[in-house]
Amino acid sequence: MGRTSGFFMTSDARSTDPLTERLLADPRGFLGDDVRNEFPLLAANPDLIYLDSAATSQKPEAVLSAIDRYYRQDNANVHRSLYDLAERSTMAFEDSRRVVESYLNAASHREIIFTRGTTEALNLLAWSLSELLVTEGDIILVSTLEHHANFVPWQQAAIRKGAELLLIPALKDGTLDLDFLSTLEKDSRADRVKITAVAHISNAFGTIHPVRAISRWCRERGIPLVLDAAQSLPHLPIDVQASGADFLAFSGHKVYGPMGSGVLWGREEWLEKMPPWQTGGEMISMVKPEKSTWNELPYKFEAGTPDVAAAVGLAAALKWMKDTGVERLEAREHELGLYTYKRLSSLEGLTLYGPSDPFRRRAVFSFNLEGIHSHDVAQYMNTVGVAIRSGHHCAQPAMRLMGIPSTARASLALYNTHEDIDKLIDAVKGVQEYFR
Amino acid sequence: MGRTSGFFMTSDARSTDPLTERLLADPRGFLGDDVRNEFPLLAANPDLIYLDSAATSQKPEAVLSAIDRYYRQDNANVHRSLYDLAERSTMAFEDSRRVVESYLNAASHREIIFTRGTTEALNLLAWSLSELLVTEGDIILVSTLEHHANFVPWQQAAIRKGAELLLIPALKDGTLDLDFLSTLEKDSRADRVKITAVAHISNAFGTIHPVRAISRWCRERGIPLVLDAAQSLPHLPIDVQASGADFLAFSGHKVYGPMGSGVLWGREEWLEKMPPWQTGGEMISMVKPEKSTWNELPYKFEAGTPDVAAAVGLAAALKWMKDTGVERLEAREHELGLYTYKRLSSLEGLTLYGPSDPFRRRAVFSFNLEGIHSHDVAQYMNTVGVAIRSGHHCAQPAMRLMGIPSTARASLALYNTHEDIDKLIDAVKGVQEYFR
């Protein structure tokens, strides 16, 4: 089974995935629950039920010690220095880039740009791509279900360029309404679309969006497709070359890596044409008073001293995932997700948002309890050691669509167990009791 | 002696500083050489003579363990979450902001914006300030001696706005020619200057620039002054309220803190008026399809998940400096600088750049050896364990001024000792011998 045989390749279909079938036959055989012990914070807090990994993940020992080791053994500024320590630091940085390249199956290390996170990657793109492609009257297409990081930068780019921000609408079940694309063609607005940007998985509802269908539509029209993979990279194997996307962004801190790490992947043809965004050291070739010229890829997009320790930590996280087995992780999470879905949706007085088909969703469970506000739900759960998030999840347009201000959200990572979900269910009952 | 009585207050004068006088009386009495042992990388490499701290500093144990501890005990996303772990993480982040606020003596925590480093801070400013202030025909004033990070972003902003990038010229001794400011007044270009941006200390030559004179000139005209303190914060106590600057940027990794940490300080009046730069989560108030509104300061300028660990590490570094005594550090470095200056300038066949007055320079020693290229100098020195940098130091306009492509640069931090300098001098002699 090749690395692209995971969910990504089948994300538009349902339950035909051999993995899922293997899993359903042997639901909990993939990975022991003791994986939790590889996470120092969780090991030190045995009573903590951490269900907020969509906000940020906990970090395994392998990542923490990679960062620490880097500072103790290899710390120096990178590039252009002729002493051994700097050479080691440069190697650590560039090796990390190669790890990302291979994890994503990118065509070249020149396509891997280190950023602070998804937000910075998307800001870079929104600026640079709109400089390259967008003029007055054009359209930038995003969806109603985006995180603000994949919404506001495009909105601001549209305002700057006198263009229009158009939203792919969503249905009440938290899935995208792709009929809209046909509408765009009929009224010939499709010709004005210059950029499309969507999330792979919605952080508000956990919906897996139909990336293949969207990318086919974009490809036919030569429109670059930007994929916000912040919520999918932690859960699905991703092969960027097979993805049909032209750009992909994710955050290291959500995928067991350190804060301050993140990646923008882009196809080289695009990156070559795009103007740089931040400027300064490292990213230049020649600086003259009137004008400057730029360094080659990927450095053109990496201004200033990079966070080498963050890159090293991110590479350690991806290696750790690969060593553990991305498909095993995926299967484990999927199975736990099915269990969570089943238990949550059977509760009285609980509205679960997102697709009712559990195969079209992953890891994120947004809900509200009848007559109890999400913030009160979260506040109560804290007292029984269950850490969930409440609020609009940086997705106000998506909340508005549902006609609600906020939800309570439990999100999974691979250190979660069936016991965690059982405690979540007990906690829901506890909340209902408390506020009865 | 108040905290503002250090070098900053007297940086335009010479040798009237009581600290210097005390120091000259008792040159090495301030701090033992065993401070080196607080830096794990240096302690593990007793033969390494690290003289590239202007590129990045090594980190003390206190910083490394603060980062590690954060991930093991407090890791969670910040703001708006109602569980204890998130509350601890938010506190760690906001407490770090308070540490920076107090270290810089800022008027409020709202004036402290966390960035990845100086480069990001200056890119934010160049974008946002030029949006606010610059239109066609205006002038942005920088100096010929800037690091590319304080040069290219302004150049690009000027190009974008149809404005002019004007350079304060420098003299052959690496000091700024402030007569130029009078010239600007005479030909009335002064009226067109909308922003001034200069380094506090030059990373190419170590010159301490006459910030007070420049800030007086700017204040009289209501021009905001941006200070690039990347090279000064590690060496001088700085009081932003007394500084006369309106904005100040520095990098944590140069001041014993982690990579990926940095700060933009700005006066609240200015920050309030400025548009945000990066957009996304955390920095918004309301997001609607047509338009968004922004969060309050400082969050308006902090889009996306912040690097909390980096902020915690930076705070630990500043605390460590404060505990060790900023003025003692300053005195120690100043004394070592005087020694370095004396020894280097007495060598035959060596050209030392920068001011000949050792009181107008700090920590950075750029030189060339007759008939030997700087890269060959650095390459040789590596083999005897002396780590220096060679090249244009991201300051091509400054190099062009001197008529050279590059220099060899030794730079000091407080873990350096007289023995390090003696080894540097031996290494210079070794190079001269090798390439005779």
Place this chain on the structure above:
Amino acid sequence: MMQQSSGDLDDLYMEIILDHYKSPRNRADLSHISDDETHENPSCGDTLKLEVLMGDDGRIKSVLFDGHGCAISTASASLMSERLPGKTREEARQFIDAFLKVLRGEEHPSRLEEWGDLAVLGGVVQFPLRIKCATLAWHALEKTLEELIP
């Protein structure tokens, strides 16, 4: 080891608060008020509409609110609406001011002791993230009073 947050859950959700949450007083359908005049807590997205009716004697006759917020914001609006009638605008303003001072931590919660049931809202100061919940209705009232034709 986990360090528990300073406040205990029952300090936040006092009996009186839960009571007002479950049975809010003076909650009414205010759909005749335009959405533009909705008051919002941007940190959570909750909204509140407020209507203040003045009597001929220059005193507040009644306060009505509409909106489905959290327990704290609902109870705060409900408690406020019970307490306000009978006050002049100036008295109401002083009242608001005193309340906000306590919630901002500028005055001790004991300041609220003479305020009857409203005193329970003093417990919210131990939960910094919920303070905006407790003050939403009060900021709304402040604004509404300002805009009232004198």
Place this chain on the structure above:
Amino acid sequence: MMQQSSGDLDDLYMEIILDHYKSPRNRADLSHISDDETHENPSCGDTLKLEVLMGDDGRIKSVLFDGHGCAISTASASLMSERLPGKTREEARQFIDAFLKVLRGEEHPSRLEEWGDLAVLGGVVQFPLRIKCATLAWHALEKTLEELIP
């Protein structure tokens, strides 16, 4: 513990290299060539000017260079200038190509063994940051040959 870089200093600065650095062959004052035609190594800022004179027989008569680079770039230019005369443009092109392949690590340095003194430049591949030094003159020659009127 510090791990030393793979290359030993004397593998980089071989006798022959130091000799050509100290006494470069065919270095001349080329100030008649405009600055626009200067070749540059952007990673260090060093520049080089090159002049190629062709004989009536279609073969390179002489190669002159001007510029003060590092030991490696100077020695590389000097060694190249000694070796090139007598070759046709096509031969020179193949020569450049073979050299760059070795320096890029695409062929083994032993490929240079029959090239006499030039072989010493094979040692540079162990010092990745100096490869651009060794290839500066060769890229300059490549470009100059392209631009020569045929």
